[in-house]
Amino acid sequence: MDDKKYTRICKCCGIEFATNINRAVLCSAECRKRQKTLDKTARNKAKLDVFRQEKPCLVCLNVFKPIRVDSNFCSESCRSKHTRAKRKKHNIEQNILCKISGCNKPVHLTGFCHAHYAASKYIAKPVKQGNCLHCGKEFIYKKSKKFCSAKCGYTYKSRLNGVKPAHRLKEVVCKECKCTFKPRRIEFSTFCSRDCSISYQTKHGIKRGNSWESQKTCSARRKQRMKANGFERINKTKVFERDKWTCHICGCKTPKSKRGTIEMDAPEVDHIIPLAAGGSHTYSNVACACKRCNIKKSTKPLGQLNFGII
Secondary structure: OOOOOEEEEOOOOOOEEEEOOOOOOOOOHHHHHHHHHHHHHHHHHHHHHHHOOOEEOOOOOOEEOOOOOOOOOOOHHHHHHHHHHHHHHHHHHOOOEOOOOOOOOEOOEOOEOHHHHHHHOOOOOOOEEEEOOOOOOEEEEOOOOOOOOHHHHHHHHHHHHOOOOHHHOOOEEOOOOOOEEOOOOOOOOOOOOHHHHHHHHHHOOOOOOOOHHHHHHHHHHHHHHHHHHOEOOOOHHHHHHHOOOEOOOOOOEOOHHHOOOOOOOOEEEEEOOOHHHOOOEOHHHEEEEEHHHHHHHOOOOOOOOOOOOO
């Protein structure tokens, strides 16, 4: 037996439906949801129509339809004109004058009046003379410079970092095509070109790739080795202080100020027996090393194990 008393027509979909509620207007939850969104969009449209009524620009008095609620100018040029006029009025009221002696006009920008500000844009920058830090040769410059040429700058910086300059690198034999070539920057280059590197890797079954996925798998593999061979939580500062900020391979000083930099004498934690060779990640197997020695050492076991307790 049907207990529904009233029959109504749905406001949203227009279908006739039976209900017990006298004031029911919508037939289902889906219609209620749809009607809610329709009402919301109608309210927003009504608000926009109120706010976006045409109004005159404060500067040129042209009638325009504003994009935003608080828009008072028809264009960017009108807005800048209004700002300049406002600033000029303020400068006149406060008696702020041009910094050029003898000029009694109000300030426009950067301490100058309109005429002097326009003239200051075309004043040539002063030319300076200095000595090159590398070769000592005198040279003329406009901006602050320390070197007379890019070659001098690279040579000076590479000597500081302990890397040979590009024009002084020795010729190397390519591993793949056996031709002799001069490496560009890194002194331990082994291939003359990218093609030779790729062909060598494919022949010997070396997996290559610098993608984020390959980096992620490498880091995961490294963590597995650390846990398998022996693992301790290592405080790098304690290791550096134990070794007195000195490289355990070449004996050079590794200053604390250069930690985390790209300098060749920057301090780094080095595994004496590498993780790839079965070494553990413990205080006895780590030591302070300079960046240069750490790069050259790679996965070779080198150095004396530390059995001192920290």
